[in-house]
Amino acid sequence: MxxxxxxxxxxxxxxxxxxxxxxxxxxxxxxxxxxxxxxxxxxxxxxxxxxxxxxxxxxxxxxxxxxxxxxxxxxxxxxxxxxxxxxxxxxxxxxxxxxxxxxxxxxxxxxxxxxxxxxxxxxxxxxxxxIPASQPGPIEDFTFIKTDGKIYKLSHHDLLYAEAQGNYTRIVTTSNTLMPKMPFSSFEELLPASTFLRVHRSFIINKSKIDHIEGNRLFINNTEIPIGSNYKDQLMKELGFPKA
The missing domain is CATH 3.40.50.2300 (Response regulator)
Structure with missing residues (x-):
């Protein structure tokens, strides 16, 4: 690179x-x-x-x-x-x-x-x-997050979902949960839009980690996440089910 x-x-x-x-x-x-x-x-x-x-x-x-x-x-x-x-x-x-x-x-x-x-x-x-035109940019598979006096390298592959909690963002991975003091929207900007989707005003999910969807809920690792009515059409479109 x-x-x-x-x-x-x-x-x-x-x-x-x-x-x-x-x-x-x-x-x-x-x-x-x-x-x-x-x-x-x-x-x-x-x-x-x-x-x-x-x-x-x-x-x-x-x-x-x-x-x-x-x-x-x-x-x-x-x-x-x-x-x-x-x-x-x-x-x-x-x-x-x-x-x-x-x-x-x-x-x-x-x-x-x-x-x-x-x-x-x-x-x-x-x-x-x-630099071949087909090659992606240098930032693609990880993000650095600072919390509790430490800087964590967060692999996008391991990130399951993130949840807004006031002035904090709760980040859930396959092995850990981080709670940095940062706006939810700022964390969203760090993530590639091709993989991470806003499905609710308070939730961002890794679409590759979705287990299944039922009505206005989706499940990741047995965790139920609500799907906001303003986000559902875009979610279904991203998953290959455009609205008829």
Missing amino acids: NKIHCLIVDDEPIARDIIQNYCQHLDYLNVVASCGNALEAKAIMQTTHIDILFLDINMPVMDGISFLKTLKNPAQVIFTTAYKEYAIDAFDLAACDYLLKPFSFERFIMAIDKATDKLQPAKTRQEGSS
Whole structure:
């Protein structure tokens, strides 16, 4: 699998270290360099191909937004900043995502997902046969989840279903149950839509794990899960039973 080349630009050493540490958990990310200002970054980008640019906004010499305006062919840009008021300017410049410090590992992965989704067609065009068009993107069969002070590698194959529980998401796998403090919708965004389906406002299921369906209920490992009336038609369509 081809590496995705990243450049970290932030004037705070601790912030650079956090991003670099997050990147190290994803073996398809390669941090080419980590620098403290835009001029150092520009020199690197003139000689090295960068796929994802982690860019702080409030920096000396030249701020991140001004720096981005100077780039003719920018990488996928993920802004990392403590100042939410810059968000509109960032997205006006077609930034891929905007991470507000301090951001969690889960939120970092969501940003990487967005960047790689946008990056994949571009890399295919630029590199030709190095990434076959039929090959899926780098994120496909696992998700990292942080809870109870630990980071768990969650295999999509082992995930049975997830349930919304207030500010938490209850994640049930073949061998474990995790309860991270994260919005249900945020967890849903981490999962491939081809495998995981929302069947109720409070439930996401792995369709490959369905044992059987009875009326407005489905069963996974003897657990009964309700099917919401607003989701049933789409569920049946995904399972190959379109509404007559």
